[in-house]
Amino acid sequence: MQGPLLRLLRRASGCRRVSLTDQNCIVPRPLLVSGSLWGRAQRAATSHACSTQAGSSTRPLRRYPIPNKKDLPYDIVELMEEVEMKSGFLPNVFSVMSHRPAEFRAFFAYYNAIMNKEKGRLSKADKELIVVATSTVNRCPYCVIAHGALHRIYSKKPALADQVVVNWKLADLSDRELAMLEFALAVSHADNITEEHFQKLEAQGFDREDAWDIGMIASFFAMSNRIAHFTDLRPNEEFYTMGRIPRDKEKTETP
Structure with a gap:
C-alpha cells in the first residue's frame, strides 16, 4: 500500500491540469471513484473513523469543516481520490489540510521533498x-x-x-x-x-x-x-x- 501512496504524494507539488495558484478551480469532470472520498470524509464527522479507539465516536473530525468537493481545486480532489483508491482509505491528514488548499499543496510538497528524496544515506x-x-x-x-x-x-x-x-x-x-x-x-x-x-x-x-x-x-x-x-x-x-x-x-x- 505504501508504495502507491508515497508515489501519489509526489504529485502534491504539481498538477497536470490546473495551476497550483488557482484555488478557485472547480472539479471539471466526474471523480475517479464517484462519491467515495467525500462520502467517507463527511461520515467521519459523525462516526468513529478518526477515533483512537475502535468503536469510539467521541472525537469527530469536525474542529474545522471538511470542504465540499465542488469548492476544492481539481488537482487536490484528484490526488485525494487516487490515494483513497490505491490505499483503501483516506488518511485523515488529507481531509484536514484540504481546509486550506494553498497550504495543502505547500505541506505535501515539502513532505515530498524531504521524505521521498532518493539521495542521501537515510533509508x-x-x-x-x-x-x-x-x-x-x-x-x-x-x-x-x-x-x-x-x-x-x-x-x-x-x-x-x-x-x-x-x-x-x-x-x-x-x-x-x-x-x-x-x-x-x-x-x-x-x-x-x-x-x-x-x-x-x-x-x-x-x-x-x-x-x-x-x-x-x-x-x-x-x-x-x-x-x-x-x-x-x-x-x-x-x-x-x-x-x-x-x-x-x-x-x-x-x-
Whole structure:
C-alpha cells in the first residue's frame, strides 16, 4: 500500500491540469471513484473513523469543516481520490489540510521533498523512525501511529517503533540509529546544536548533508505535530494494524 501512496504524494507539488495558484478551480469532470472520498470524509464527522479507539465516536473530525468537493481545486480532489483508491482509505491528514488548499499543496510538497528524496544515506525506515521519535516527545498521536505503521512496513521490524515510543534509549537500536535519533531529538527540543552533535553523526557514517536531512525531518514534523494538536487530528483505525496483519492483497501478490 505504501508504495502507491508515497508515489501519489509526489504529485502534491504539481498538477497536470490546473495551476497550483488557482484555488478557485472547480472539479471539471466526474471523480475517479464517484462519491467515495467525500462520502467517507463527511461520515467521519459523525462516526468513529478518526477515533483512537475502535468503536469510539467521541472525537469527530469536525474542529474545522471538511470542504465540499465542488469548492476544492481539481488537482487536490484528484490526488485525494487516487490515494483513497490505491490505499483503501483516506488518511485523515488529507481531509484536514484540504481546509486550506494553498497550504495543502505547500505541506505535501515539502513532505515530498524531504521524505521521498532518493539521495542521501537515510533509508525510508530511518526517516519514519525519526518521525516516530520526535512525534512522541511532541505528544502527537496521529504522527506516532501513522508513521509507526510506515516504519513497520519499511523496516520489517514490527516491535521497534513501539519500543521507541516507550523509551528510545532502551529500544533495540543500532549505534547508528541511536546517533540519528539523538540528533533529531536535539533539533526537536530546540537544543543548542554544537559541533559535537555533528561529530557523533559522522562517527556513524553520516555526513553534513545527512545531518541536514535528519534536522529537516525533525523540524518539519515539529510543525506537523502542532498542526495536528490544534486541529485535533486523529489517526485512522487502519494505521493500527498496518505492518502487523497482512493485507489480503499482500497475501495474494507474487514477488
